[in-house]
Amino acid sequence: AISAGEAHVLVLFDDGTVKSEDEFGTLVERVPSHDTIVKHWRNVKQVAVGYSNVMGLTEDGKVLYHRESKDPDIHFYENCSDVVQIDCFSCYYGDDYSAVLHGDGTVTSDTFPGVKEWKDIIQIAVGNGVIVGLKNNGTIEVIDKLLKYDKVREWTGVVSVECKFFSIVAITEDGEILEEQLNI
Secondary structure: OEEEEOOEEEEEOOOOOEEEEEOOOOHHHHOOOOHHHHOOOOOEEEEEEOOOEEEEEEOOOOEEEEEOOOOOOOOOOOOOOOEEEEEEEEOOOOOEEEEEEEOOOOEEOOOOHHHHHOOOEEEEEEEOOEEEEEEOOOOEEEEEOOOOOOHHHHOOOEEEEEEOOOEEEEEEOOOOEEEEEOOO
């Protein structure tokens, strides 16, 4: 598996180890290589990466999380259980965002406290100031700190959703691709 973020790519190998490939340049100077963080990770089954944050989900459900912009020794997701999906996002000039999806369809996030009200979620996607939750009925929950993504709340029949920098993209059960971009 591969997860790509701004200036970083995480590669998850079949044996549960993780390697980071970093693009070194002017933007990356303030953030050390993620490889120094992930090289000790073992038994990982999913990874997510941003510019200055990185997450891993282990086979036994432990969430591994590191963020440069906050106290890296405090692990917000330490007591989370029954985690089935993770996602995070950050960019070189912005904040770090992250969330975890639990097997019971609830969501926990250190940066989007409103997700505690969500129910029946089957997939999450975290982007720049936005988190999207795909409900089991094909509709979308969204918390949008920029207040720019209004149309996604109207989408139906969605089977997969993704968001990152300035857009939200979904695919419906009939193969239609839906997209909403942030107008800056």
